[in-house]
Amino acid sequence: xxxxxxxxxxxxxxxxxxxxxxxxxxxxxxxxxxxxxxxxxxxxxxxxxxxxxxxxxxxxxxxxxxxxxxxxxxxxxxxxxxxxxxxxxxxxxxxxxxxxxxxxxxxxxxxxxxxxxxxxxxxxxxxxxxxxxxxxxxxxxxxxxxxxxxxxxxxxxxxxxxxxxxxxxxxxxxxxxxxxxxxxxxxxxxxxxxxxxxxxxxxxxxxxxxxxxxxxxxxxxxxxxxxxxxxxxxxxxxxxxxxxxxxxxxxxxxxxxxxxxxxxxxxxxxxxxxxxxxxxxxxxxxxxxxxxxxxxxxxxxxxxxxxxxxxxxxxxxxxxxxxxxxxxxxxxxxxxxxxxxxxxxxxxxxxxxxxxxxxxxxxxxxxxxxxxxxxxxxxxxxxxxxxxxxxxxxxxxxxxxxxxxxxxxxxxxxxxxxxxxxxxxxxxxxxxxxxxxxxxxxxxxxxxxxxxxxxxx
Numbered sequence: 224x225x226x227x228x229x230x231x232x233x234x235x236x237x238x239x240x241x242x243x244x245x246x247x248x249x250x251x252x253x254x255x256x257x258x259x260x261x262x263x264x265x266x267x268x269x270x271x272x273x274x275x276x277x278x279x280x281x282x283x284x285x286x287x288x289x290x291x292x293x294x295x296x297x298x299x300x301x302x303x304x305x306x307x308x309x310x311x312x313x314x315x316x317x318x319x320x321x322x323x324x325x326x327x328x329x330x331x332x333x334x335x336x337x338x339x340x341x342x343x344x345x346x347x348x349x350x351x352x353x354x355x356x357x358x359x360x361x362x363x364x365x366x367x368x369x370x371x372x373x374x375x376x377x378x379x380x381x382x383x384x385x386x387x388x389x390x391x392x393x394x395x396x397x398x399x400x401x402x403x404x405x406x407x408x409x410x411x412x413x414x415x416x417x418x419x420x421x422x423x424x425x426x427x428x429x430x431x432x433x434x435x436x437x438x439x440x441x442x443x444x445x446x447x448x449x450x451x452x453x454x455x456x457x458x459x460x461x462x463x464x465x466x467x468x469x470x471x472x473x474x475x476x477x478x479x480x481x482x483x484x485x486x487x488x489x490x491x492x493x494x495x496x497x498x499x500x501x502x503x504x505x506x507x508x509x510x511x512x513x514x515x516x517x518x519x520x521x522x523x524x525x526x527x528x529x530x531x532x533x534x535x536x537x538x539x540x541x542x543x544x545x546x547x548x549x550x551x552x553x554x555x556x557x558x559x560x561x562x563x564x565x566x567x568x569x570x571x572x573x574x575x576x577x578x579x580x581x582x583x584x585x586x587x588x589x590x591x592x593x594x595x596x597x598x599x600x601x602x603x604x605x606x607x608x609x610x611x612x613x614x615x616x617x618x619x620x621x622x623x624x625x626x627x628x629x630x631x632x633x634x635x636x637x638x639x640x641x642x643x644x645x646x647x648x649x650x651x652x653x654x655x656x657x658x659x660x661x662x663x664x665x666x667x668x669x670x671x672x673x674x675x676x677x678x679x680x
Contacts, residue, residue, distance in 0.1 A: 263317035272377025273329035276407035281462035299327025302340045338392040345399045349521040372509045374400040377407040382416045385427050393433045401436035401509050409459035410484045439508050452500050458493035461486050
């Protein structure tokens with residue numbers, strides 16, 4: 224028998240029996256109170272609104288303190304979310320308060336996606352809590368819950384109607400967070416204009432299907448006051464940390480040349496109503512709504528995306544283990560299928576690559592053969608030219624040798640004839656000289672006649 228069936232039968236068969244005496248479990252509420260006080264509480268507020276609407280001032284006024292922070296400028300390139308956490312102590316109750324402010328919201332020319340960073344931030348907090356919840360070893364009792372419990376949406380006091388940016392943003396946020404609209408700096412418009420502006424805002428929210436947070440009326444202890452306060456939404460608020468002594472006490476005021484506006488005077492604004500509903504009456508309900516409604520919606524959608532379901536196709540209960548096994552088998556099947564597809568794709572690509580390489584190799588071989596044949600032809604031509612040149616050189620050498628031989632023979636014959644003629648000329652010259660009595664040998668001094676030589680001797 225399944226555990227769910229056993230639990231269902233146990234619930235159906237429950238009986239009420241009287242006690243014979245005091246047992247003591249009536250102290251459970253006190254035990255819970257003591258445990259909660261020892262652990263402390265956390266509360267996270269998201270302030271959405273254009274720059275300059277007094278979001279930081281209202282937070283300082285609500286919690287009667289001065290939080291750290293610098294004024295934002297109108298020069299931000301996009302919407303940025305700034306989160307600050309503070310530890311507050313009142314009597315013996317500790318509160319870890321986180322204030323998240325939207326810096327640069329509504330300051331851009333193109334405001335189409337101004338809501339997107341806010342939605343992503345809220346989803347990121349849900350995802351962080353879900354991841355902690357899905358861990359094997361969970362530490363939820365020590366986990367700092369950063370999920371947004373309340374969203375104060377600041378509306379500019381135009382006195383006319385909501386801006387399209389306000390409608391779009393609240394519509395995107397109403398399924399993720401408890402949206403509480405407030406009219407900021409409500410002292411900027413008159414009482415009659417403020418009343419008409421509230422009616423106009425409520426009408427536009429209803430016509431556009433924006434679901435704002437409604438204070439619960441199911442608890443008899445707060446049903447009457449919450450029902451009355453639901454009719455005052457949206458609250459027209461004023462924030463100020465400036466104090467002025469009126470009568471015998473110091474009160475928070477905003478001073479103008481025409482008079483003084485008291486922040487905590489319900490005839491001047493709805494600040495007291497907002498503080499009562501947000502902090503003193505419905506803070507725990509806001510925390511509970513965040514967990515049981517908004518977080519559960521995100522968790523269900525996320526688990527359904529992961530493939531987890533409560534029932535099978537036959538509408539029978541489906542345990543988490545069975546869902547996990549089915550999802551695991553489905554994942555393994557898809558993994559094997561993808562692995563087979565990748566293997567086949569790999570084999571196909573290898574075959575294609577081999578065919579490309581073989582084709583390239585064939586082309587290279589053909590190119591090599593062509594080049595080899597061309598080289599052989601060129602080599603043969605060069606060898607023929609070389610042989611022809613060698614024959615020409617040999618023939619030239621033979622002709623040269625024959626010419627040199629003929630030249631040498633001719634030179635020898637001409638020399639002997641010239642020598643003979645020289646000798647004959649010399650002989651003739653000498654004979655003539657002797658007959659004349661003088662010697663005309665070239666390069667010599669005149670020779671003394673022979674007769675004179677003889678006489679001298």
